[in-house]
Amino acid sequence: MFWTTPEFPVVVKALNEGFLVTLQLFFVTIIGAVPLGLVISFGSMSRWAPLRRPVRWALARKGRKPGSVAKLLSAFRPISLICRLVVWVIRGTPLILQIIALFYVPGMLDLFTWGGGERSRFAAVAVAFIINYACYFSEIYRGGIQSVPVGQQEAGQVLGMTRRQIFFKVTLLQMIKRIVPPMSNEIITLVKDTSLARAISLKEVIWVAESFMKGNQGISGLLWPLFFVAVYYLVFSGVVTLLLGRLEKKLAYFQ
Template sequence: MELILEQMPIVIHSLNIGFLQTLKLFFVTLIGAIPLGLVIAFGSMSRFTPLRWLSRLIVWVIRGTPLMIQLLIIYYFPGLVLKNNVWGSGETGRFIASAVSFIINYACYFSEIYRGGIQGVPKGQQEAGMVLGMTKSQIFFKVTLLQMIKRIVPPMSNEIITLVKDTSLARIIALQEIIWAGQAFLKGSQGISGAIWPLFFTAVYYLVFNGILTVLLGKLEQKLDYFR
């Protein structure tokens, strides 16, 4: 116990650095995936057949393969096959490759949620908007979009919570996120080796962050109850 107390400051400092990397990847993914998912959803619903089928093919491939495989391919393919390491070297390069992989992956999942939300709005309301003389863009932003948001909050919340835990997959390309930091003490980091207890602390970080997100997303869902 005394040894653990002595090692605690070193472990907590390392985990905090790893958790900041996890948070960074989480927020960058959301910022990129939320709008990109809407673009892919529009492509999946497009009346232009080639675009519609291309969008659906991309979604099918991304949703049908593991995120870990996508990380490995996106990170290693440019350097090993194209002989052009577009991501750069070091931690920055690994982070950029991870962010691109996560954004593409989650954008495809979000696109299906968007598509279901948009198509779930009764067509009668869109027709009513046309009768009132509203343009297509006005109908989308003032009628369809607002109701879609209410419908997609629960499934989007689940995906966002999943994203928090999925960030741990980035360690497969040696991105030093929080689990990488905790696992390093098993292998020998900063004079500490064979210590498994730091991994339990990483679980606490995830639990607290997911708890905060659950409360915030629950409050958002309550604020949208006026659509019921």
């Protein structure tokens, strides 16, 4: 049996080291993407229209009614447009392509290079993952915020609450309860997406398992490490699912 072979402890040790890289990538992505996604969602919902007042002033000065061009300029919201465009591009392209582009394109354009070390590769992958998942999280946040009835915000204004108080004490608490299920799905997907880091040869657990099949680490022809990796992912996904399920029950007091 494979567990009696001399290669077994060597392979298991390497898999553990690779899985540690996977865990680090997972937690770094969560820590970076959760707040960044909220910022992007605010940007997507931004109502700042810098041309609205100048257009109105110009029309009022000339005594004209707003035409189609004036209405278009008045409705121009640059922050919202940029954020929505970024989200559209990120969500519409494969994550593995984003990782490859982020790692190689800056060097091709003579902007900067990430370097060839393991830390540099990890940094590039982490940035790609954070941006990608922040865009997905931003849409979940936006849907959660917009699902809160407007009447509750108006009630807060009647009570004399500021916009900040309304958001943190009324909107945010209800939004959290609504976004837990879709956020849980994205987080579970992130567990498995970490394997895409091997696209730039980051030594996560899948890369390590494949290396024992291809002979990159002095041992070749071993298929069973890949099945071991499946167990790693199943256990990790199970733990994350259990924790998120408990969180959802904790937030059930809103029902």
